[in-house]
Amino acid sequence: MNAPLDSKLASFTELLARAREPFPASTKTHVAGAVHPQIAVPMREVKLTNGETVSLYDTSGPYTDPKVAIDIRSGLPQVRRGWIDARADTAFYEGRALQAVDDGTKDEASARVAELRREAAALQRQPRKAIPGANVTQMHYAKKGIITPEMEYVAIRENGRREWMAEYLADAGREARLAGNPMGASIPKIVTPEFVRDEVARGRAIIPANINHPEVEPMAIGRNFLVKINANIGNSAVTSSIEEEVEKLVWAIRWGADNVMDLSTGRNIHTTRDWIVRNSPVPIGTVPIYQALEKVGGVAEDLTWEIYRDTLIEQAEQGVDYFTIHAGLRLPFIHLTAARRTGIVSRGGSIMAKWCIAHHKESFLYTHFEDICDIMKQYDVSFSLGDGLRPGCAADANDEAQFAELRTLGELTKLAWKHDVQTMIEGPGHVPMHMIQANMEEQLKHCHEAPFYTLGPLTIDVAPGYDHIASAIGAAMIGWFGTAMLCYVTPKEHLGLPDREDVKAGIIAYKIAAHAADVAKGHPGARARDDALSKARFEFRWHDQFNLSLDPETARDFHDETLPKDSSKEAHFCSMCGPKFCSMKITQEVREFAAAQGVSEQAALEQGMAQKADEFRRAGGEIYIPIASAT
């Protein structure tokens, strides 16, 4: 952190180059639309050594496409530009004038800010908004029966290429035990563009896609779609830099972050966001109250609706796709936290609680909620209704403070939908396993099936340093129960700011949780990747096993630690058991023996064959690879 600027940039460039490397045996391909032939939905194709191809959901954007030249100082290609233009319901306009306070100082002549702005010059875009009387949200289009390119994009993306999955999908059709338990979700066999439209129209899914973020590759968050994950990045008052945050973004989406929240709280907030949004192919969320608070020098009591409103517009113009707004934390709920072990642990929540108590007034986020909706619908910014009263420890889980706020979020959802503003609901936090399902049930009951977006939950409090694991358990469970997006927790939670290795560790833990949820729900095709990997494992196709895994590099490195030789990648045994004890090898031999006799194992067994047993015994004497060749 204290290295000179030059070496920082050099190392940043190197890191970025590394984050851009295509995954092994992988190429980026695109699938065109039918309703909208111009759309090109990216997928990662993994070429297996047996000639098969597996195609995977790809969150990494153009970064892993070597054919795309990217200069992060000028931003990504604008995938959605033409789609937005074609709708002809928006207009470019002057936009709000930039102020020094947006980047943390009242000194309009600040040299730091001038330098920041110069560096970000090529990232500036003229904003657009809805023309008078128009509503440009995906929900608005959906309710009018319009299938937007964004919706078809999502449909294609959710399905993936079904061709390669056929073998595995057939299994699930044949055996009930493999069909999954959707826990009340209505997951279709094939996601059609019309299905996406319908889900968005009824509020059961959102497609976060600000019209000022044309770089975004559309994705959906909803109970009937694949479970998504969010990664938080952002500089803080204490540490970290802009370059680090952009690199973390690219790094995060490489490993599978479907969404990224910029939680910056230090100086340079506005410019950091320019860098992040312009370079992000995934939706970006923020918590606008953080920046608003910076603008009033960190004094919560000095916040006003006007400053907050101005901040919403500032960020909507930049292209933020969803805002966390803690509008459900009402004055009458605050006293409910008095007996808690850890009080209010949400930053946004505690800021608003402080404001409410200091002024003894109802929260301006609540009283101005429809004014906020009016802004959101002009840019298609989605609500992420914040849970400012989420529990901060196991002992505070599912208490009245938490659920009173949740019910209020349900009321606000109805209001948001009146304005056709896309809405999801944030959830906890810290919840022991046996109390997780009640969270999902309460949310479904009170929030009208608006997507649930939870932080973990952490199932225990005693694992600082490993909270990505303590929370992945809760996240997998609540994902199965119906949560649409899981906000990751890194190993540094409660202790410090995550570095890039922590970001990766958090993301992988959450990809595991989300995938475990998809498999349990029986999302068509979710298990196909597992099946393909297990088949590769059984057939000793080591490279395929690595390349189909969530982190091919780590899988290969771990294998190399014990058996470094290239030849061992072809070996029909592995380092755990050595050549003589490999159970998979033995199983295969058993099968081959049965096949060689021209009979199935079952038939062979039924015939009772002493002679064949003899042959097997003799053949068995020669099947071992000598130990020497293994080490």
Place this chain on the structure above:
Amino acid sequence: MNAPLDSKLASFTELLARAREPFPASTKTHVAGAVHPQIAVPMREVKLTNGETVSLYDTSGPYTDPKVAIDIRSGLPQVRRGWIDARADTAFYEGRALQAVDDGTKDEASARVAELRREAAALQRQPRKAIPGANVTQMHYAKKGIITPEMEYVAIRENGRREWMAEYLADAGREARLAGNPMGASIPKIVTPEFVRDEVARGRAIIPANINHPEVEPMAIGRNFLVKINANIGNSAVTSSIEEEVEKLVWAIRWGADNVMDLSTGRNIHTTRDWIVRNSPVPIGTVPIYQALEKVGGVAEDLTWEIYRDTLIEQAEQGVDYFTIHAGLRLPFIHLTAARRTGIVSRGGSIMAKWCIAHHKESFLYTHFEDICDIMKQYDVSFSLGDGLRPGCAADANDEAQFAELRTLGELTKLAWKHDVQTMIEGPGHVPMHMIQANMEEQLKHCHEAPFYTLGPLTIDVAPGYDHIASAIGAAMIGWFGTAMLCYVTPKEHLGLPDREDVKAGIIAYKIAAHAADVAKGHPGARARDDALSKARFEFRWHDQFNLSLDPETARDFHDETLPKDSSKEAHFCSMCGPKFCSMKITQEVREFAAAQGVSEQAALEQGMAQKADEFRRAGGEIYIPIASAT
């Protein structure tokens, strides 16, 4: 691995010394018995900075007690020696003559074996066994109504010191939401020695404690006790050494392994076990078929009952506490695996399957099951009935092969209990989340509540390199549902042999899973540690937060990475949000403000206090620590 012997030993000594360091702010204390005043149950007391003391379950044995001198070349103090003597139902005897083949060679003059034996000379003990007609199992005593010292030891250990928990236990009594959901378990408020006896008598719990392992600190495995974890160690044909394995044992119990299995498959098996058992305060399990197979040169078809029987006696005399025996894998079940994606993945299972097919005979483990019981009861070796047909991938979960074997294990449990042999049942493996509960239900239904001991299960197959996480999710869930012991999975699963860092990563992941299960089940006091840590977190007692966590070192290191200064350990903010945004700090200020006014927050709110709001605003201006002091 290829370092010269001297440097290996030097580094081994260093590593061992490090593994013996007491945890920060911790001292080893002992609690005496009431029925058996001579017993001294170890606990780790953590002294907090606020003067409170928290006492924790301690698996680390005498290693973390600086007052105990330990020479691993002569083994640990014999805690149970006097108890076993006092029962007067065993006798020392000559024992089976050691053979070179026990350590992997037919050359009785082998210089390697002679050297091995010399090095382990001080670890040799004369074995004892039951006197003719006696049965020395804990189950046998329990059924006769005898409360053994082992049983009282377990009772004290399970309860912990309840004094410090009182504040937290009161919570659970007050609010139903904090009481847990035992999912059918019958967890008492206080574990009495009589309760332990009863659980052991009815087979619902086991206390693995071979009479030839007097070094063991007794512990229980059962659905109504704390969820336990097992760590696997052991050298293999391909790599690793004896010293490494002993150090891994000490390392494993330091981090919380309740049991350790020695899965050695290479040479030196017998002597490795001498080192491990003599130096282990936790029960040691093995899979005897591994060594038996070594004795027949790795040719499964050449296995005989006589060789296997001889191996059981060899290991029982050494003090192994439980044997994994795949006696439920019967000839008629093997064909059920033919259509599986990954066939038979259990090593022991595939060895026996190969034997059965080659001879076209029923498994000798099944046909000789009562002969095996006769051996077990003379030493009090417990059964861990192996699941040789467990699924090796999600697609094979819960299939007929798996459940046919499980039902057979239930039959065998009845047979074992006829001989008063303590028994637990092994379970999978690879099981998607929605299929986990069925595993527990089938096990409860068919295995008469004998403790379940599962490997994970892994909830997905695509996470090689992170299977400790993919499986901790399944382990936590099945632990909540009623599994008594969770066999850990390390990050190296499927890829290579775990090194010490992998062992630690696996153990921590499984301590998280086990603890999450205990909290969900509502085990009295389980949540008290979480509450104490959360209280420390809320009160900015950083050192207490670290010291109460599963891995104090890592928690502190992570904190130091962002805020290295000692002063920041006293700081009333943390690195995540910086001094201005700390929500806990804000919450505390809100409370302090209310308290200073002599009114509760609620009352204050109800009074509607414009003047007080003013005071708060003024006070609020001064509460921030300047940023400069934080960095």
